[in-house]
Amino acid sequence: MTSCRSLLLLVIFLPASLSSQATKDKADLIVTGGTVVTMDGAGTIYDDGGIVVRGDTIIAVAPRAEVAARYQAPQTIDATGKLVLPGFVNGHTHVPMTLFRGIHDDVTLNDWLYKYIFPAEAKNVNEEFVRWGTRLAAAEQIRSGVTTFADMYYFEDAVAEETKAAGMRGVLGETFIDFPAPDNKTEAEMLAYTENFLKRWQGDPLIHAAAAPHSIYTCSLKTLQDSSALARRYHAPILIHVAEMKKEWADSEKQHGMSPVQYLDKIGVLGPDTIAAHCIFVDEADRKTLAQKQVGCVHNPSSNMMIASGVSPVPELRAAGVALGLGTDGPAGSNNDLDLMEEIDLAAKLAKITKMDPLALNAKAVVEMATIDGARALHLDKEIGSLEPGKKADLILISLDAPNAVPMYDVYAQLAYALKAHDVETVVIGGRIVMRDHKLVTINEEAAIAKAREYKRTIANSLGLP
Numbered sequence: 001m002t003s004c005r006s007l008l009l010l011v012i013f014l015p016a017s018l019s020s021q022a023t024k025d026k027a028d029l030i031v032t033g034g035t036v037v038t039m040d041g042a043g044t045i046y047d048d049g050g051i052v053v054r055g056d057t058i059i060a061v062a063p064r065a066e067v068a069a070r071y072q073a074p075q076t077i078d079a080t081g082k083l084v085l086p087g088f089v090n091g092h093t094h095v096p097m098t099l100f101r102g103i104h105d106d107v108t109l110n111d112w113l114y115k116y117i118f119p120a121e122a123k124n125v126n127e128e129f130v131r132w133g134t135r136l137a138a139a140e141q142i143r144s145g146v147t148t149f150a151d152m153y154y155f156e157d158a159v160a161e162e163t164k165a166a167g168m169r170g171v172l173g174e175t176f177i178d179f180p181a182p183d184n185k186t187e188a189e190m191l192a193y194t195e196n197f198l199k200r201w202q203g204d205p206l207i208h209a210a211a212a213p214h215s216i217y218t219c220s221l222k223t224l225q226d227s228s229a230l231a232r233r234y235h236a237p238i239l240i241h242v243a244e245m246k247k248e249w250a251d252s253e254k255q256h257g258m259s260p261v262q263y264l265d266k267i268g269v270l271g272p273d274t275i276a277a278h279c280i281f282v283d284e285a286d287r288k289t290l291a292q293k294q295v296g297c298v299h300n301p302s303s304n305m306m307i308a309s310g311v312s313p314v315p316e317l318r319a320a321g322v323a324l325g326l327g328t329d330g331p332a333g334s335n336n337d338l339d340l341m342e343e344i345d346l347a348a349k350l351a352k353i354t355k356m357d358p359l360a361l362n363a364k365a366v367v368e369m370a371t372i373d374g375a376r377a378l379h380l381d382k383e384i385g386s387l388e389p390g391k392k393a394d395l396i397l398i399s400l401d402a403p404n405a406v407p408m409y410d411v412y413a414q415l416a417y418a419l420k421a422h423d424v425e426t427v428v429i430g431g432r433i434v435m436r437d438h439k440l441v442t443i444n445e446e447a448a449i450a451k452a453r454e455y456k457r458t459i460a461n462s463l464g465l466p
Helices: 002-012 018-020 062-072 095-100 109-124 127-143 154-163 188-199 221-233 246-256 260-265 285-291 301-306 314-319 341-356 363-370 372-377 413-416 444-464
Strands: 029-032 035-037 049-054 055-062 075-078 084-085 088-095 146-153 169-176 209-211 238-242 274-278 297-298 323-326 395-399 424-429 430-437
Touching: 002 246, 018 301, 018 413, 029 062, 035 413, 049 062, 055 062, 062 395, 088 274, 088 297, 088 323, 088 341, 095 109, 095 127, 095 146, 095 246, 095 444, 109 424, 109 444, 127 154, 127 188, 127 430, 127 444, 146 154, 154 169, 154 188, 169 188, 169 221, 169 238, 188 221, 188 238, 209 221, 209 260, 209 424, 221 238, 221 444, 238 260, 238 413, 260 285, 297 301, 301 341, 314 323, 314 341, 323 341, 323 363, 323 372, 341 363, 341 424, 363 372
Parallel strands: 029 075, 035 084, 088 146, 146 169, 169 209, 209 238, 238 274, 274 297, 297 323
Antiparallel strands: 029 049, 049 055, 084 395, 395 424, 424 430
16 A cells, blocks of 8 residues: 555656656657748748657657657757758759869860760779769768759669768669760660669669650650650659750751750650759740640759850749759769759849849749759659658758858848858758768768879879879
8 A cells, every 4th residue: 555655646746847758759850949941832930940750751840849848859959040941952963973073164065075074984984983973972962951862874773872871862863875875885785774773773762763864965766765665664753954055956946846845745755754954945835845744844053154055044934833943963064063052042143144133033932942842843842842741851950150141131042142051060861860060970071082082093094184
């Protein structure tokens, strides 16, 4: 009897904190405090918010007090005084080309491809090259807040392995091109390799394997249709460059009697599984087709400016209802870095100056292009792009302590025009911390940098460069 009475008294006088803790829902990670910019449909911002993660998924986003009252987790991140956003989406790149960074600049796209890059790739690209280039790119992208990227290159199976090892999310396309590539020399080999690639990564939580016919100017009708058919057989995305230079448009008009967009539509390539990079030379009819076919498009302002290819009609594409994201393009010759925050800034300013209208593309719009609209362009908006229950826990913390970060009057303007990649402090992908307080967790950054310097000597020697 005495022991029962003691137990009763213990329960009655149990500290309130312990009693309430026992009733809290369990989670794996809680991000507490900070300004949570959800990028959801309502544009919800919590000035003092909290995010709750279980496994790789967000289960709650709410004011911090509500989160603290209801949830407990063994791991927490204090975001007080910081911005918390969905991870950025880099919608178009060629990540192993980090090792060609700066190899030859200040030329046209056509000259850059045929005189410099294609010969350099033929002499230097192998699976080991691709692995080290991807590791270097993963470090660079995580540091700039990118959690998901779309890639198009060779040995894409190796790109996928390194992307997964880094804990990143990727839509990764194996390239089809009508000349012997570094990994596959014939279309038959390309089809066989890509089919195995698509089979291997089906259902992976981080890797979305894709087929990537390079473009209409490097792929025959047969290559374009065969690669697209293969992708659709496995319900995989199709990545392709579209209308990215004036010569491509002029050649298409001459050879096919129609624009690149209309030609791709006619031969059955365009659809809700297609991701079209660049989309510079697209008229009103093209924009209508892209919207109707639910094609995702990716704007690459740095690349288009650097190679003087032209300016994508971003306001018109958005007005037509096209899902439009942002990309860096490859980190060699057509940009030279993988900093998506730079693209956010440039996209807004490029639209303003070309339209001579400061309202052509505002700060909120370009932040959307880097997050939720970027996810739509990759056809992944049900998984990523905003901080909402049921979506993957891909999020970033941005410090507001640097001189360029204060004062802050408008959060979207601060993100678009003031904050920089080096302000990204912590990155979480699928509930896993991959960078904390500027320290990379999943990548040996020092080894990747050292290897890049080694490759510089090898590549320069192969091309007779100093």
